[in-house]
Structures are given as C-alpha cells and as structure tokens.
Amino acid sequence: MTTMFFEQISSGGCKSYVIGCKETCQAIIVDPESSQIDRYLAIAAREGLRIQYLLDTHTHADHFSASHELRERLAVPVIMHRNSPAPFVDIRVDDGETIVVGKLRLQILYTPGHTEDSICIRLPDRVLTGDTLLVGGTGRTDLPGGDAAKLYDSLFNKLLKLPPEFLVFPAHDYKDQTHSTLAREIAENPRLQKKSREEFIELMHALNLKMPTHLTEALRTNRSGGKSIAQLIAAAAGKIAFMSIEELRQSVSRHDRQLIILDVREQEAFRQGHIPGAINIPRGQLELRINELLPDPTQRILAYCDYGKISTLAAATLRELGYGRAIALDGGFQSWRETGGMQQ
Ligand SMILES: [Fe+2]
Secondary structure (H helix, E strand, O other), X not given: OOOEEEEEEEEOOEEEEEEEEOOOOEEEEEOOXXXXXXXXXXXXXXXXXXXXXXXXXXXOOOOOXXXXXXXXXXXXXXXXXXXXXXXXXXXXXXXXXXXXXXXXXXXXXXXXOOOOOOEEEEOXXXXXXXXXXXXXXXXXXXXXXXXXXXXHHXXXXXXXXXXXXXXXXXXXXXXXXXXXXXXXXXXXXXXXXXXXXXXXXXXXXXXXXXXXXXXXXXXXXXXXOOOOHHHHHHHHHOOOEEEOHHHHXXXXXXXXXXXXXXXXXXXXXXXXXXXXXOEEOOHHHXXXXXHHHOOOOOOEEEEEOOOOOHHHHHHHHHHXXXXXXXXXXXXXXXXXXXXXXXXX
C-alpha cells in the first residue's frame, strides 16, 4: 500500500480520484469531471505521475465527464464497462477483470442498478463505489438504465460482501464527506436498512427525485464524447481576445472609425436598439454575408450579442475566416444597457 498515491478531488457534489503507483509513476484518473482538467494535470505534475488511463464508473447523467477530452489531450485509453454506450471507450471491461497501474491492481466489480454500465473499483483496502453506494445513500435508479432490483443485487450480494473495514470512496457527496467504511454504511446507511429485496425496490421506487439539471446535455455529451455548450464557448473564448464595456464606451464616444462594431443578434432585436454605429449580421448569416459586408480581413471587428456567448462563437469564427483582429465584447448588450450605455 505504501506505493499508492491516492487523492480525492471534489467539485460541486462530484468526487473524482487520481490514483498512482509511486514506484513506476503511472496513474489513472477515475471519474474525471470537465471543470477539473487542469487540476488533474497539475496533481500529476506535482506528484511526478504520468496518466496512463481514464476510467468512468458509469455513464454520468448529472455532470460532464472529462474522459473524452483528456483522452484526446493525453492520448491515453478510456476504460468503461462493456455496456457503456460511449463510442470512444477503448478498453471495455467486465466483472472480475483487473486494470494494472504500475504495481497497483484495480479490480472491476460489475454493479448494475444505478445504470446498466455501473462498476466499482476494488483496491487492497478500499473500494471506489461510483454511484452504486454513496455515504448515507445509494445512486438513484429512476434515470435511463436504472433498475432497483439490480441495484439490490449489486449491493447486498456483491459490494457489501467485501471486508467490512474496507473504505468507501463514492463518486458523489453533497455534504462534504470524503469517505466512509462498509461497516459504517451497513450499520447507518438508511437505504441499506431495507434488507429484503421487495422492501428495497419499494423504497427506491418511492423516492420521487427531481431530474438533474443538465440531464439531457450530460447524457448527450457523455454518451457521444461531444462537447457541452459551455465547453464549446470556453474553447472559442480560448481563441480570441475581449474588449471591456468601458473600453467600448470610450471608443463609441470618440467615434472611433477604426473599430467595426458587429451586432450578431437577430434583426428584430437590432431594430429595437443597438450600440451606436453598429452593423448587424445575425450569427446565423455570418458566413453567408461576410464577404459582401466585411471585405477587409485586417479590420478590427468587435462582435457583440445579448449576453456575450454567441458573440464569442462569432468572433472565433471570424478569426478562423482570417479576420485576425476579431474580438468579442466582454459582456453583452444587456449589460451595456444596464450600465447606461447609449443606444441607437
Ligand atoms: Fe451517476
């Protein structure tokens, strides 16, 4: 055990793990979350570890997995259960199989119930329980692929049969608890007190939980490897520079002719009011009308929209088209107006 590096990373209610072998410097990230990518890389660098594998304990429905993006960046394989619908999974695993990370052995336990592709990871003194078993709870079984009867079997006939002193590290916790033990969960976890299969299923069916906020988007991206809207905008923001509202205010008041102000909102919104001097090309028509309306690629062009997101995408598109000085407003027409900006 002395050879194991183990760090839990919390982000919102999500728990992810960097687990490494100190002897060989190899490591795996379990349930990487998209907002923490730089943190994982920083931890690995700090500890002198090289990430060899990425693993998702199941198809997450409530947050965005970073597996696909890290796979592209690090050129390392993604591990998931063979039932995972994601096309980018490189190593599909099954119950009882072992992942070798340097001198460490991670054993896969197939534990369906929360989803059809849920797995837990067994280490010598602990188990990563994914959303199968949480501290004081269990994963829900009412989302796509959920099955309360299967969760019962996964818990009572498999996971809870591991040694009771085993540490429990879940994929979620909303109360800042880091971990537990199987013994403590068996004694105190309210969901584990219903010992008969029927009672457990009844309990799970009666929960009536609220749908997760990003359900559709999380399932779309985690199943396909596609980007979330926030990731798409963040990627575009990484390719451009921004102008502050104050800077724009000064530019407008000195009638700066060098700056083309480009309103990318719909025509109707433009007609109702816009920043003085702006021209209007709705985002959807940008590529169609750009040659006619903006013939000079060396001009400085500032894109704006209502909230600053669509204009970020528009400015990144302009840069790709060769407008090397395209920028976006840091903010949007709404904040321009709220801070007393002039309108035409
Ligand atoms: Fe989950």
